[in-house]
Amino acid sequence: MGYALGITAAEFAVMLGLLMGLIAPVMVWVERRMCAMIQDRPGPNRLGPFGLFQPLADVFKFFFKEDLTPAAVDRPLYLIAPALALLPALTTFVVIPFGPPLEVAGREVDFTVAGTEAGVLLFLALASLGVYSLVVAGYASNNKFSLLGGIRASAQMISYELALTLTVLAALLPVGSFNLQEIVAWQRENVWMAAPQALGFLVFLVAAFAETNRLPFDLPEAESELVAGFHTEYSAFRFASFFTAEYVNMATLSALGVTLYFGGWSVPFVDPPETWWLAALYGIAGLFGKVALFLFLFVWVRWSFPRFRYDQLMRLGWKVLLPLALLNVVGVAAATLAGWL
Amino acid sequence: MEVAVFALFAALALASALVVVTHRNPVYSTMSLVVTLVSLAVLFVLLGAPFLAVLQVLIYTGAILVLFLFVIMLLNVGREEAGGGSKLSKVPALVAAALFGGMVALFSWRAFRDDALAPLTEEFVSLKTLAGALFDRYLLVFELVGLLLLVAVIAATVLARRPRPEEREPLGPRPQGESGSGSGAGAPGEAAP
Numbered sequence: 001m002g003y004a005l006g007i008t009a010a011e012f013a014v015m016l017g018l019l020m021g022l023i024a025p026v027m028v029w030v031e032r033r034m035c036a037m038i039q040d041r042p043g044p045n046r047l048g049p050f051g052l053f054q055p056l057a058d059v060f061k062f063f064f065k066e067d068l069t070p071a072a073v074d075r076p077l078y079l080i081a082p083a084l085a086l087l088p089a090l091t092t093f094v095v096i097p098f099g100p101p102l103e104v105a106g107r108e109v110d111f112t113v114a115g116t117e118a119g120v121l122l123f124l125a126l127a128s129l130g131v132y133s134l135v136v137a138g139y140a141s142n143n144k145f146s147l148l149g150g151i152r153a154s155a156q157m158i159s160y161e162l163a164l165t166l167t168v169l170a171a172l173l174p175v176g177s178f179n180l181q182e183i184v185a186w187q188r189e190n191v192w193m194a195a196p197q198a199l200g201f202l203v204f205l206v207a208a209f210a211e212t213n214r215l216p217f218d219l220p221e222a223e224s225e226l227v228a229g230f231h232t233e234y235s236a237f238r239f240a241s242f243f244t245a246e247y248v249n250m251a252t253l254s255a256l257g258v259t260l261y262f263g264g265w266s267v268p269f270v271d272p273p274e275t276w277w278l279a280a281l282y283g284i285a286g287l288f289g290k291v292a293l294f295l296f297l298f299v300w301v302r303w304s305f306p307r308f309r310y311d312q313l314m315r316l317g318w319k320v321l322l323p324l325a326l327l328n329v330v331g332v333a334a335a336t337l338a339g340w341l
Numbered sequence: 342m343e344v345a346v347f348a349l350f351a352a353l354a355l356a357s358a359l360v361v362v363t364h365r366n367p368v369y370s371t372m373s374l375v376v377t378l379v380s381l382a383v384l385f386v387l388l389g390a391p392f393l394a395v396l397q398v399l400i401y402t403g404a405i406l407v408l409f410l411f412v413i414m415l416l417n418v419g420r421e422e423a424g425g426g427s428k429l430s431k432v433p434a435l436v437a438a439a440l441f442g443g444m445v446a447l448f449s450w451r452a453f454r455d456d457a458l459a460p461l462t463e464e465f466v467s468l469k470t471l472a473g474a475l476f477d478r479y480l481l482v483f484e485l486v487g488l489l490l491l492v493a494v495i496a497a498t499v500l501a502r503r504p505r506p507e508e509r510e511p512l513g514p515r516p517q518g519e520s521g522s523g524s525g526a527g528a529p530g531e532a533a534p
Binding site for chain 1: 368369372375391392395396398399402403404407408410411414415467468
């Protein structure tokens with residue numbers, strides 16, 4: 001019991017360190033530099049080599065800025081909203097496997113912080129809690145722009161969660177398990193899921209953009225109409241919480257996409273080493289290498305496409321993505337039953 | 342350890358449930374309900390039913406309560422005024438409370454008898470057994486529930502549908518008596534081009 005708890009704690013610490021210490025700051029830098037590149041300007045390039053220390057300066061700025069709490073806000077809810085953003089963002093990653101299951105000192109270690117039978121469902125459940133921070137922030141701010149942002153966020157998240165969940169379900173069908181480690185094992189034996197389920201992957205990708213509130217679906221914070229949407233009234237470190245949560249959510253959803261459709265932690269044509277720490281490094285490199293490609297796509301899309309209008313967003317979700325996702329589930333179920341997969 | 346976790350989350354569930362019914366601000370009530378449901382999910386995990394726990398969070402807190410919040414914010418429901426309900430509304434409340442009390446009493450009574458309900462086994466609450474039961478033994482009931490939900494969705498869509506311009510009626514309330522019989526027989530014929 002104590003031993004297992006220790007392993008879980010160590011794994012959680014590694015995961016938290018990677019997300020907060022590496023992914024979030026590096027993503028801030030990548031976003032600013034890539035945006036500059038796409039817009040044909042240099043971007044932040046003064047602090048450190050290639051401006052790499054810019055995120056550090058940003059963090060200090062967030063720390064030392066004045067933390068404003070407007071007088072008319074609903075204080076308890078206003079203060080709790082940023083925490084509600086970070087909590088699901090930082091816990092959702094626990095079900096993603098980041099290495100091959102191995103025996104270490106006579107014990108089975110499966111390199112997943114929370115390797116449960118209901119792995120994928122736990123992911124969806126935790127991820128679905130993220131919307132509360134947006135809604136609560138929008139309500140508590142007592143500002144019409146924030147409120148509109150919060151209302152949009154709740155409608156958008158509900159709409160796209162359906163399509164997302166249905167495509168995830170389709171990806172599980174041929175494997176016959178909710179355990180992500182088994183899904184990776186299936187893909188190592190057969191083929192990456194993106195090949196037989198290309199349609200499902202496309203729907204997943206679009207829904208993932210909408211779930212993370214990224215352009216072209218960032219309606220909750222559409223700055224051309226809502227100032228900054230749900231986080232209009234937030235400043236300093238509370239704003240940074242929303243900001244960080246967005247990047248962590250992107251990384252987490254990318255990790256789910258990689259695990260479901262692109263073989264998870266496995267590296268093609270290279271078998272994992274037997275030594276446990278080498279295997280862990282192999283798994284982390286494999287997983288985060290692929291996640292990095294996904295994140296690159298997120299940034300690339302953000303600076304390339306204009307924003308949808310709100311009615312277009314709803315129409316796309318309910319009249320295009322949902323039927324496609326249903327079609328995908330039925331098709332995959334039939335193919336699985338016929339034994340083609 | 343297990344007892345401590347149980348005590349913490351049981352207390353949390355009870356306290357937040359109290360806030361749900363007593364708080365005057367509907368947004369606070371909804372957020373307290375979130376806490377209640379998540380605490381109950383933790384209790385489900387302690388009972389050895391992680392699948393149930395996950396579904397509880399996924400469906401109730403992840404979807405239904407978000408819709409609650411959405412509606413509350415869209416309608417901008419303010420603080421509830423005290424003493425709004427009529428005396429008649431206390432009757433169903435009392436009936437519901439009596440039913441719930443009876444249920445609790447029945448369960449407690451059975452738990453202390455010799456033929457107490459068997460505890461849930463790991464195998465019984467596993468995904469495979471649950472899915473097997475749903476799609477084999479209780480298939481008819483399962484499909485009926487699905488049908489019921491479908492009917493409810495269609496009915497809700499019909500109610501919420503914005504009428505097309507040609508069938509839109511002039512502003513103002515229409516007579517109460519005609520609306521029931523008139524719209525049922527006449528509307529489909531009128532809507533046809």
